[in-house]
Amino acid sequence: xxxxxxxxxxxxxxxxxxxxxxxxxxxxxxxxxxxxxxxxxxxxxxxxxxxxxxxxxxxxxxxxxxxxxxxxxxxxxxxxxxxxxxxxxxxxxxxxxxxxxxxxxxxxxxxxxxxxxxxxxxxxxxxxxxxxxxxxxxxxxxxxxxxxxxxxxxxxxxxxxxxxxxxxxxxxxxxxxxxxxxxxxxxxxxxxxxxxxxxxxxxxxx
Numbered sequence: 001x002x003x004x005x006x007x008x009x010x011x012x013x014x015x016x017x018x019x020x021x022x023x024x025x026x027x028x029x030x031x032x033x034x035x036x037x038x039x040x041x042x043x044x045x046x047x048x049x050x051x052x053x054x055x056x057x058x059x060x061x062x063x064x065x066x067x068x069x070x071x072x073x074x075x076x077x078x079x080x081x082x083x084x085x086x087x088x089x090x091x092x093x094x095x096x097x098x099x100x101x102x103x104x105x106x107x108x109x110x111x112x113x114x115x116x117x118x119x120x121x122x123x124x125x126x127x128x129x130x131x132x133x134x135x136x137x138x139x140x141x142x143x144x145x146x147x148x149x150x151x152x153x154x155x156x157x158x159x160x161x162x163x164x165x166x167x168x169x170x171x172x173x174x175x176x177x178x179x180x181x182x183x184x185x186x187x188x189x190x191x192x193x194x195x196x197x198x199x200x201x202x203x204x205x206x
Contacts, residue, residue: 088107
């Protein structure tokens with residue numbers, strides 16, 4: 001979506017930046033992995049298709065996507081390219097026409113060396129905070145493959161509760177309703193996050 005195209009969110013472990021054409025080659029390499037295709041229920045795309053997908057995600061009003069960068073690498077030196085710091089992505093899909101306050105959230109930490117470090121947890125918290133404060137969301141859903149235990153446990157730690165299991169799609173649906181108590185908790189968890197202005201391919205924010 002266009003709303004976040006100039007938004008950079010700086011956390012402790014991760015930096016969230018808009019998904020731009022600069023990120024596509026690395027993303028394309030990740031998605032050649034059969035493991036990631038299985039975990040994300042994705043079909044492999046050509047590089048050309050991946051560029052088209054990136055453009056449509058940027059334009060579509062019902063998709064909010066950030067690329068997850070390793071904050072430590074990104075801050076190490078100003079000349080560091082974003083592509084070399086990429087860890088994964090985090091997405092919000094606002095596709096429920098009947099309920100615009102509901103967002104489906106997805107996170108993927110694709111870079112093996114970045115897993116198990118809390119990147120996914122902080123990325124989801126930052127994205128949910130953005131969804132609540134900027135997009136007016138009050139409910140979140142996560143659909144996760146039944147075999148993806150680490151992801152299921154992570155969302156449960158973030159107060160999501162299992163609401164459905166689909167044996168057909170072999171996935172679990174978890175949901176969180178952001179009442180006032182949950183909202184305060186979420187804002188406390190992300191009180192350290194700084195929002196900065198993002199510019200394509202620029203390192204001025206380092």
